Amino acid sequence: MESQKQKILETTHNLFFQCGIRSVSMDDISKDLSISKKTLYQYFKTKNDLIEQVLNWVLKNPKFNFQSEKLKNLNAIECYWKFHQFIIEILGNPHHSFDYDLNKYHPELALTFKTKKMEMFKADLIMNLNQGIKEGLYRDDFDKDIISNLLIRLYLGLWNQNLAVYNQDDKFTESFHRELTLYHLHGICSIKGVEYLKTVTDQ
Amino acid sequence: MESQKQKILETTHNLFFQCGIRSVSMDDISKDLSISKKTLYQYFKTKNDLIEQVLNWVLKNPKFNFQSEKLKNLNAIECYWKFHQFIIEILGNPHHSFDYDLNKYHPELALTFKTKKMEMFKADLIMNLNQGIKEGLYRDDFDKDIISNLLIRLYLGLWNQNLAVYNQDDKFTESFHRELTLYHLHGICSIKGVEYLKTVTDQ
DNA sequence: TAAAAACTATTAACCCAATAAAAGTTTCCT
DNA sequence: AGGAAACTTTTATTGGGTTAATAGTTTTTA
Numbered sequence: 001m002e003s004q005k006q007k008i009l010e011t012t013h014n015l016f017f018q019c020g021i022r023s024v025s026m027d028d029i030s031k032d033l034s035i036s037k038k039t040l041y042q043y044f045k046t047k048n049d050l051i052e053q054v055l056n057w058v059l060k061n062p063k064f065n066f067q068s069e070k071l072k073n074l075n076a077i078e079c080y081w082k083f084h085q086f087i088i089e090i091l092g093n094p095h096h097s098f099d100y101d102l103n104k105y106h107p108e109l110a111l112t113f114k115t116k117k118m119e120m121f122k123a124d125l126i127m128n129l130n131q132g133i134k135e136g137l138y139r140d141d142f143d144k145d146i147i148s149n150l151l152i153r154l155y156l157g158l159w160n161q162n163l164a165v166y167n168q169d170d171k172f173t174e175s176f177h178r179e180l181t182l183y184h185l186h187g188i189c190s191i192k193g194v195e196y197l198k199t200v201t202d203q
Numbered sequence: 204m205e206s207q208k209q210k211i212l213e214t215t216h217n218l219f220f221q222c223g224i225r226s227v228s229m230d231d232i233s234k235d236l237s238i239s240k241k242t243l244y245q246y247f248k249t250k251n252d253l254i255e256q257v258l259n260w261v262l263k264n265p266k267f268n269f270q271s272e273k274l275k276n277l278n279a280i281e282c283y284w285k286f287h288q289f290i291i292e293i294l295g296n297p298h299h300s301f302d303y304d305l306n307k308y309h310p311e312l313a314l315t316f317k318t319k320k321m322e323m324f325k326a327d328l329i330m331n332l333n334q335g336i337k338e339g340l341y342r343d344d345f346d347k348d349i350i351s352n353l354l355i356r357l358y359l360g361l362w363n364q365n366l367a368v369y370n371q372d373d374k375f376t377e378s379f380h381r382e383l384t385l386y387h388l389h390g391i392c393s394i395k396g397v398e399y400l401k402t403v404t405d406q
Numbered sequence: 407t408a409a410a411a412a413c414t415a416t417t418a419a420c421c422c423a424a425t426a427a428a429a430g431t432t433t434c435c436t
Numbered sequence: 437a438g439g440a441a442a443c444t445t446t447t448a449t450t451g452g453g454t455t456a457a458t459a460g461t462t463t464t465t466a
Binding site: 139142143146147150153154156157158175176179180182183184186187188189191194195 | 342345346349350353356357359360361378379382383385386387389390391392394397398
Binding site: 030034035036037038039042 | 439440
């Protein structure tokens with residue numbers, strides 16, 4: 001039964017993201033679902049397999065795909081403005097015990113998961129850069145690859161604990177993210193783009 | 204003899220930055236200096252004390268203080284352009300075994316060292332932001348604190364190993380740093396500033 | 407007086423076995 | 437067929453004892 005497998009993935013995902021991977025045993029999962037481990041192992045060969053499929057399930061989740069189709073009529077700046085509100089969903093929020101366990105006990109899965117997330121993020125970014133350049137709203141004298149990597153690194157750094165050590169104040173607040181977004185847009189906008197941006201933020 | 208102490212600090216600094224802290228013993232240091240450990244321990248109570256004084260010596264080193272006195276006649280953009288060339292000296296380059304040892308075996312020293320470096324960096328940044336705003340070259344509608352933190356985080360993230368994992372390509376090259384600097388300047392410049400910036404980079 | 411060398415005391419890494427938890431399997435039962 | 441529970445196997449963690457390295461001290465020597 002395929003819907004049962006989906007149910008297992010969803011429940012396991014919730015347990016993992018709440019409590020971490022290590023502390024959630026296969027017994028816990030089966031009890032939570034009121035199914036037997038036998039059934040569980042019919043769908044998933046090992047726990048590692050289960051984790052991997054949960055990660056893929058997360059990536060396929062519609063909320064992780066920026067719906068650019070709906071934004072066809074928007075220009076690049078407006079589009080990025082929508083985009084930035086959804087970035088946190090993709091990259092964060094850090095579920096610390098989950099991330100910790102994944103990195104420590106399943107480093108290969110952690111790497112491919114992070115890589116895939118980043119690739120999706122980067123693809124969206126590059127698309128936005130291309131659109132903005134075509135529209136004349138963004139400059140065309142920067143390296144799209146470097147700039148997109150910069151931004152990704154910046155976002156990655158935001159969640160990183162030990163980078164934050166030197167200052168506890170800069171929590172990820174709304175105003176912080178707004179500043180970051182404006183900083184980014186100014187960083188890539190042409191003069192025409194900056195002027196347009198002003199009309200957007202002024203209202 | 205004060206000059207001998209300076210000599211010790213300098214030599215120890217070189218050894219630490221080359222080989223790390225752990226693998227450089229007090230015997231190694233005294234042998235390298237051709238002095239006895241007895242003499243060494245006259246100046247430094249313990250190895251930890253020695254490390255601490257080396258770190259302070261590094262921070263007091265003139266190359267770590269951005270000499271803004273010499274740049275009085277430059278405007279904020281020119282000034283930052285000089286500044287960015289010297290940033291690498293402050294924050295990097297990562298001497299991996301040194302950083303590793305410092306973080307693992309002397310976490311308190313590592314923390315205060317990093318904090319002090321960041322404070323110095325940030326003070327210079329804020330000064331530059333204030334200058335640029337006063338000159339009308341920078342916008343005045345951003346949060347100086349947030350933006351300077353952003354940039355610091357970005358630079359910190361650059362050295363961070365596990366943030367780079369997803370992509371090996373974006374090494375810290377000259378062109379990479381140039382892109383970053385232009386991105387940053389565009390991010391904070393007013394329209395007047397952007398126009399001025401163009402005349403600088405075009406030449 | 408200070409270098410060189412020998413010394414002691416600490417400390418951290420290493421190994422190994424015991425233990426406990428949880429992965430994975432089988433049996434029983436409805 | 438599938439849930440419940442009992443079962444075996446695997447695995448990671450724990451703690452103790454050993455060793456090696458090196459911090460820190462003392463003695464020797466020039």
